[in-house]
Amino acid sequence: MDSLVLVVTSGKGGVGKTTTVANIGTGLAKRGKKVVMVDADIGLRNLDVVMGLENRIVFDLVDVVEQQCRLKQALIKDKRLEGLYLLPAAQTREKDAIQPGQMKALCDELRKEFDYVILDCPAGIEQGFKNAVAGADEAVIVTTPEVSAVRDADRIVGLLQASGITNPKLLINRIRPDMIKKGDMMDVEDVNDILALELLGIIPDDETIIISTNRGEPAVLDQDSHAGEAYRNIVARLEGENVPFMTLDFDTGFFGKLKKMFGI
Amino acid sequence: MLDFMNRILRDDGGSKDRAVERLRLVLIHDRAKVAPRFMEALKEDLIAVISKYMEIDEDGLDVTLDSDETSTALVASIPIRKMKRSYD
Numbered sequence: 001m002d003s004l005v006l007v008v009t010s011g012k013g014g015v016g017k018t019t020t021v022a023n024i025g026t027g028l029a030k031r032g033k034k035v036v037m038v039d040a041d042i043g044l045r046n047l048d049v050v051m052g053l054e055n056r057i058v059f060d061l062v063d064v065v066e067q068q069c070r071l072k073q074a075l076i077k078d079k080r081l082e083g084l085y086l087l088p089a090a091q092t093r094e095k096d097a098i099q100p101g102q103m104k105a106l107c108d109e110l111r112k113e114f115d116y117v118i119l120d121c122p123a124g125i126e127q128g129f130k131n132a133v134a135g136a137d138e139a140v141i142v143t144t145p146e147v148s149a150v151r152d153a154d155r156i157v158g159l160l161q162a163s164g165i166t167n168p169k170l171l172i173n174r175i176r177p178d179m180i181k182k183g184d185m186m187d188v189e190d191v192n193d194i195l196a197l198e199l200l201g202i203i204p205d206d207e208t209i210i211i212s213t214n215r216g217e218p219a220v221l222d223q224d225s226h227a228g229e230a231y232r233n234i235v236a237r238l239e240g241e242n243v244p245f246m247t248l249d250f251d252t253g254f255f256g257k258l259k260k261m262f263g264i
Numbered sequence: 265m266l267d268f269m270n271r272i273l274r275d276d277g278g279s280k281d282r283a284v285e286r287l288r289l290v291l292i293h294d295r296a297k298v299a300p301r302f303m304e305a306l307k308e309d310l311i312a313v314i315s316k317y318m319e320i321d322e323d324g325l326d327v328t329l330d331s332d333e334t335s336t337a338l339v340a341s342i343p344i345r346k347m348k349r350s351y352d
Contacts, residue, residue: 146283147283147286150287151290151291151294154295180280182278183277183278183279183280184280185280186280187280194287194291
């Protein structure tokens with residue numbers, strides 16, 4: 001099988017890029033794929049803590065690029081899943097410590113060993129973005145249903161196009177069905193109308209994500225997590241399956257629980 | 265309860281309609297400014313089309329995006345030098 005280098009990006013910070021990389025990567029590995037997640041956010045290393053692998057780091061991305069170590073020495077094996085690896089970002093270096101050409105070479109090296117190379121792109125549109133995008137075949141744009149995040153996502157579509165990535169897929173994160181019902185949040189259709197991209201998935205705003213990040217255990221492994229289920233659907237879609245989009249109406253309030261009790 | 269009454273009495277619906285409207289407007293400007301030579305290309309095409317019908321002052325041509333709170337318009341000011349004679 002041909003391997004895929006996928007960059008997860010957003011423009012705006014704090015919309016859930018790192019969480020998305022951790023969950024997609026873990027979900028693909030759970031399905032038996034060989035996956036490496038690369039933290040391209042140099043200076044603001046985060047993917048390691050989301051994955052619960054922060055205590056295992058010896059070498060990092062910049063060490064590999066500068067040939068201070070071999071690639072295999074810097075790859076951290078996941079503690080839960082066979083075939084899942086992390087290449088951490090350097091924490092004490094500047095974003096310009098690597099160049100787009102070096103990143104592309106690294107991605108091509110990883111391509112030989114893995115089915116999926118998933119890049120966690122830093123926020124912004126500067127050097128770090130250019131590096132992360134340089135080696136990618138495809139892109140996932142993460143946004144939330146907010147004016148600022150959608151605007152930045154639109155800007156990213158243009159920048160990706162300029163880098164030769166023409167069909168980015170959209171992931172809408174932190175959807176709150178209660179607010180959509182009240183007319184106080186844009187729904188999936190509103191956002192998708194504006195951005196006009198292929199929809200990869202929708203993720204409900206779910207406190208299990210915070211709990212899973214606290215623990216360093218990706219929610220995709222939690223069978224009871226709504227967000228985890230949404231990520232499992234996304235992983236299946238990446239693998240070419242045709243999975244319907246979730247109905248985001250869980251009815252978790254008092255009456256919802258009551259209805260559940262009586263089976264209606 | 266007061267909150268509930270307010271929501272019922274309010275005529276503008278939820279805040280999401282404002283969000284959608286503001287996004288549409290801001291993206292018109294973003295996309296026009298960001299796309300390389302967007303306005304120049306538009307001007308050139310306008311000149312080409314209009315020149316079929318009239319002779320215009322290309323240097324005096326002014327094309328801009330004009331916005332107010334609720335809409336954006338493409339405003340073109342095109343000085344005419346001479347009308348072409350029509351035989352239709």
